Amino acid sequence: MNERLQQFLAAENISQSQFAETIGVARASVSHILAGRNRPGYDFICSLLEHYPSLNSEWILMGKGKMYKGAVEKAPQAEAPVIAPVPAPLEAHKDENGTMVQESLFTAQEEPEIHASAPVPPVSSARTVSKIIVFYSDNTFQELKG
Numbered sequence: 001m002n003e004r005l006q007q008f009l010a011a012e013n014i015s016q017s018q019f020a021e022t023i024g025v026a027r028a029s030v031s032h033i034l035a036g037r038n039r040p041g042y043d044f045i046c047s048l049l050e051h052y053p054s055l056n057s058e059w060i061l062m063g064k065g066k067m068y069k070g071a072v073e074k075a076p077q078a079e080a081p082v083i084a085p086v087p088a089p090l091e092a093h094k095d096e097n098g099t100m101v102q103e104s105l106f107t108a109q110e111e112p113e114i115h116a117s118a119p120v121p122p123v124s125s126a127r128t129v130s131k132i133i134v135f136y137s138d139n140t141f142q143e144l145k146g
């Protein structure tokens with residue numbers, strides 16, 4: 001089960017400590033289970049299934065079926081989604097003739113690049129966004145909570 005739990009954490013893109021906090025167990029408990037030193041108890045499994053209702057209990061417990069309820073056989077990999085470019089912020093000013101002109105605040109080299117990410121797993125209606133972290137090129141970040 002520890003390998004399936006590791007796969008689940010990777011699929012959900014959450015850390016061991018985030019997972020432990022979500023299901024209400026000690027971080028050490030999760031660490032020991034993932035390392036194979038301990039087996040998860042009844043309360044651990046109940047809390048896991050309660051907090052992640054889309055998780056297939058038969059898969060996590062016995063390795064049968066798909067990871068998520070209602071998951072279908074893997075289809076051929078879809079292409080990454082196309083993301084429309086974000087227009088650059090504009091600055092309005094008057095030119096030498098007094099005509100209003102709008103120009104991009106970015107130079108061609110500074111234009112932000114947007115890259116398509118890996119395909120996103122289907123989102124269950126029971127899941128909501130709780131936090132978004134935006135990382136900037138100057139090594140700062142901003143945390144947005146839902």
